[in-house]
Amino acid sequence: MKEFSEFRMPKAVFYGQNSLSQLGRLTAEHGSKVLLVSDRIMEQLGHVKRCIEYFEQHNLTFVSYLDVNSEPTDQHVTEALHLCIREKCDVIVAIGGGSCIDAAKAVAVLATNEGYIGDLGGKTSINKNPLPLIAIPTTAGTGSEVTNVTVITNTQLDIKMMIKHHAFLPSVAIVDPTLTLSTPSHVTAATGIDTLCHAIEAYISRLSQPLTQNMAAAAIESVMKYLRTAYQNGNDLEAREKMAIASMQAGLAFTNASVTLVHGMSRPIGALFHVPHGISNAMLLPAVLEFTKEYAIDSLAELGRIIAPDLKALSNEELADVTIKEIKQLCADLKIPNMKAWGVDEIKFEQVVEKMATDALASGSPGNNPRVPKLLEMIELYQHCYNYDFQPSQTINL
Secondary structure, three states, X not given: OOOOOOOOOOOEEEEOOOHHHHHHHHHHHHOOEEEEEOOHHHHHHOHHHHHHHHHHHOOOEEEEEOOOOOOOEHHHHHHHHHHHHHOOOOEEEEEEOHHHHHHHHHHHHHOOOOOOHHHEOOOEOOOOOOOOEEEEEOOOOOOHHHOOEEEEEEOOOOEEEEEEOHHHOOOEEEEOHHHHOOOOHHHHHHHHHHXXXXXXXXXXXXXXXXXXXXHHHHHHHHHHHHHHHHHHXXXXXXXXXXXXXXXXXXXXXXXXXXXXXXXXXXXXHHHHHOOOHHHHHHHHHHHHHHHHHHHOHHHHHHHHHHHXXXXXXXXXXXXXXXXXXXXXXXXXXXXXXXXXXXXOOHHHHHHHHHXXXXXXXXXXXXXXXXOOOOHHHHHHHHHHHHOOOOOOOOOOOO
């Protein structure tokens, strides 16, 4: 029996409306020359300009790397790192979705620890503290602002590398829900389901602990209550704030309890077919829960009591079914596509499905799932998900 648990989080978290106003002061406390990591969409929306204004108010000098895209690669990391070193930056600020924050995490660690990003924490040890990183999410989804994980695509091997080490934990997180108001509805859906995946996986993970379960349960309750509203009315600030906090809670939960099978299977889909992370998770979540159900009935029943409190008198098996049905209904309401509807070529999919299954198992995340698939089961699960029907009437036991 495990005698104790460990729970890690950033040294400081600032959250709530207009918390971004603290950026200049917080950055000045950590350094004097800033590398700002973001993307062109954040520049177009004016978020980059706002950051620069806060830097200037505190007499900070800065350089910007704005070429991260929806799936951060080792090439993005290399380019941003060269800029950071050349300009002698001593603090990094990342604003954007999880891609921007993940790229910035990699740069912060590599700036003080030489090597290739994919080797860090494995072949190459991380001996030196990273540069201070202030992470500012503009979507309610990845929770990357509070996690010790970075996900970077290896462009040579077409593999998404998930690298976990406490050095990747940002120094400060600023979670300002007003930054999410501009998020399009389809991105709100994808990132919201990503939050749900993080929370559910952390809740059922073999590495879960009381603190992570409490945070995961709170996040799940908020997502089921507020995601549809945020999706339908992006200007609803209450829904946006609840989702931003849920994303942070789910991030704290999974960084300390790990993700499981959904994320293990999701990464190869993103690497090989360039499906955004939140969408690829959403494509998998209900089917993975059906696959897992018999091994996690009690945990799924506990979630059923949170999601549908009026039905709490049902048996655990019935409540586990309620949980899966409600999640399928949410995915259907948010118009989540399966892989076929997204446009994943079926011939290429069948050609690489064994590689996807092998890569997924090698990632380690599926080993934390209550039910760990064998290779052939993983292949069959991928094939089932390719043309999955999100309508709640369809429940298939795998």
